[in-house]
Amino acid sequence: MTIALLGAGKLAEALLSGMLRAGHAPADLLVTVRRAQRGEELATRYGVGVASNADAAAKADVLLLTVKPQDMSVLLEEIADVVTRDRLVVSMAAGTPTAVIERRLAPGTPVVRVMTNTPVLVDEAMSVLSGGSHAREEHLARAEALLAPVGKVVRVPEKQQDAVTALSGSGPAYFYFMVEAMIDAGILLGIPRSVAADLLVQTALGSAVMLRDTGEHPVRLREDVTSPGGTTINAIRELERHGVRAAMLAAIEAARDRARELGAEQQ
Numbered sequence: 001m002t003i004a005l006l007g008a009g010k011l012a013e014a015l016l017s018g019m020l021r022a023g024h025a026p027a028d029l030l031v032t033v034r035r036a037q038r039g040e041e042l043a044t045r046y047g048v049g050v051a052s053n054a055d056a057a058a059k060a061d062v063l064l065l066t067v068k069p070q071d072m073s074v075l076l077e078e079i080a081d082v083v084t085r086d087r088l089v090v091s092m093a094a095g096t097p098t099a100v101i102e103r104r105l106a107p108g109t110p111v112v113r114v115m116t117n118t119p120v121l122v123d124e125a126m127s128v129l130s131g132g133s134h135a136r137e138e139h140l141a142r143a144e145a146l147l148a149p150v151g152k153v154v155r156v157p158e159k160q161q162d163a164v165t166a167l168s169g170s171g172p173a174y175f176y177f178m179v180e181a182m183i184d185a186g187i188l189l190g191i192p193r194s195v196a197a198d199l200l201v202q203t204a205l206g207s208a209v210m211l212r213d214t215g216e217h218p219v220r221l222r223e224d225v226t227s228p229g230g231t232t233i234n235a236i237r238e239l240e241r242h243g244v245r246a247a248m249l250a251a252i253e254a255a256r257d258r259a260r261e262l263g264a265e266q267q
Helices: 010-021 036-046 053-059 069-079 098-104 118-122 137-150 158-169 171-188 193-214 218-225 231-241 244-265
Strands: 003-006 029-032 049-051 062-065 088-091 111-115 125-131 151-155
Touching (some): 003 053, 029 036, 049 053, 069 098, 171 244, 231 244
Parallel strands (some): 003 029
């Protein structure tokens, strides 16, 4: 099976390295690039082939569309004439409905939509996939197998993908934002920046592992830290007083709305 990654940014490179670690042969992988220098870098680093979008799409059995949403229309125009219905097309562009891609390709072409996130770079991605109108179980399973080496994979109905984009696609940025603010708080309290960063990175890591491995609801885990009349409850009171919970709800809703706008712009 030949796999082509159309678009060679950080996401594509992370997926490429993950597939190689999973046992795919370099000879079975193709990448497409805008800049020749980038192609030379990837070919030297991974031993994969470099091709134009049209050539890669004509040769590959699976096409991973890893371009930005605003570049999708141009990409589809370049590959439409060479993609046949026996190919599997996996789109990783935020906000792009499978129907938009299906209309531009041969009738019956199976399309799977995926939203992943930047922890793909450390094999801890959260990837969420949905099948288009022509995608069968075998296509979903093949897409899952490609993404499994770089993190966790779940399926959802496509109508939930904009919410997924807001929640986990953009999610790492929310955590980084909170950690950034907490590091600043540590500095305000007299702790050196490097020490504050170490404290919070390990705290974030440990907390995430506890959420994953215990299966406990976050409220229960938070209550375990929150003693009556103690330091934590005073901090929680201030977070609630400043509307942090409401701000997070509004922020994620705004991200969902923008994902919808991106999709509507491509209709």
